[in-house]
Amino acid sequence: MKFHKEGYPTLLAVLIFSALVLVSSNNFLPNIFLWILGAVCLFLLIVVLQFFRSPNRKANPVNENLVYTPADGKVVVIEKTFEPEFLKTECWQVSVFMSPLNVHINRNPVSGTVEYLKYHSGKYLVAWHPKSSTENERFTTSYKARNGRVLIRQIAGALARRIVNNLKEGQEVVQSQEMGFIKFGSRVDIFLPLSAKILVEMDQMVKSPLDVIAKL
Numbered sequence: 001m002k003f004h005k006e007g008y009p010t011l012l013a014v015l016i017f018s019a020l021v022l023v024s025s026n027n028f029l030p031n032i033f034l035w036i037l038g039a040v041c042l043f044l045l046i047v048v049l050q051f052f053r054s055p056n057r058k059a060n061p062v063n064e065n066l067v068y069t070p071a072d073g074k075v076v077v078i079e080k081t082f083e084p085e086f087l088k089t090e091c092w093q094v095s096v097f098m099s100p101l102n103v104h105i106n107r108n109p110v111s112g113t114v115e116y117l118k119y120h121s122g123k124y125l126v127a128w129h130p131k132s133s134t135e136n137e138r139f140t141t142s143y144k145a146r147n148g149r150v151l152i153r154q155i156a157g158a159l160a161r162r163i164v165n166n167l168k169e170g171q172e173v174v175q176s177q178e179m180g181f182i183k184f185g186s187r188v189d190i191f192l193p194l195s196a197k198i199l200v201e202m203d204q205m206v207k208s209p210l211d212v213i214a215k216l
Helices: 005-025 031-051
Strands: 066-068 073-083 089-098 105-107 112-120 138-145 148-156 163-165 178-182 186-192 212-215
Touching: 005 031, 073 186, 089 212, 112 148, 112 163, 138 163, 148 163, 148 178, 186 212
Parallel strands: none
Antiparallel strands: 066 212, 073 089, 089 186, 105 178, 112 138, 138 148, 148 186, 163 178
8 A cells, every 4th residue: 555646745844834733732622622733634644555555466367358447436327428529429327436535546448549638627516416517627538449449538526636547649548547637526428339238237336447347
């Protein structure tokens, strides 16, 4: 288990805040309140450490016929829909909701070429809200894989305030390698060709890069 690099600024802020609170309160608060403040600071530290954890997971061999989940979490949407931003066609949509307790690292669902990247500013509706996919802060990535196009949309939730995407247009990427991170509760939408065979069910818990979303 490692600590993800995206968490260092947050960890530093929590440590500084905790130190300032405890030092400034030491001279005028009774011991019982100091213990309570210490417990609160410890709780915040544990929350940050668990949120930015980066577990050691061995990726499965690259398989051009399979689409792996780009995120940990629970499958909350499986439906046919029209993707209007880039694919502009009917697709399968599979959405994975990440609670604050999930690992928030995002990984490439397929190998291929990054053909489209677009950041959108927006609202911070709760991630399971139907309009979060089109109205929240989000980052769209489209991959041109050997067996078709796969598009994912990283969506900020009510708590999330920063989406990290480390890819570049034209970049060749490998399935299951890290591509980004979303801070705090959020979701990822995956758009797949209608010819894909969906291999997950509603409310199923999935882990990246271990579980398969679909077969192309």
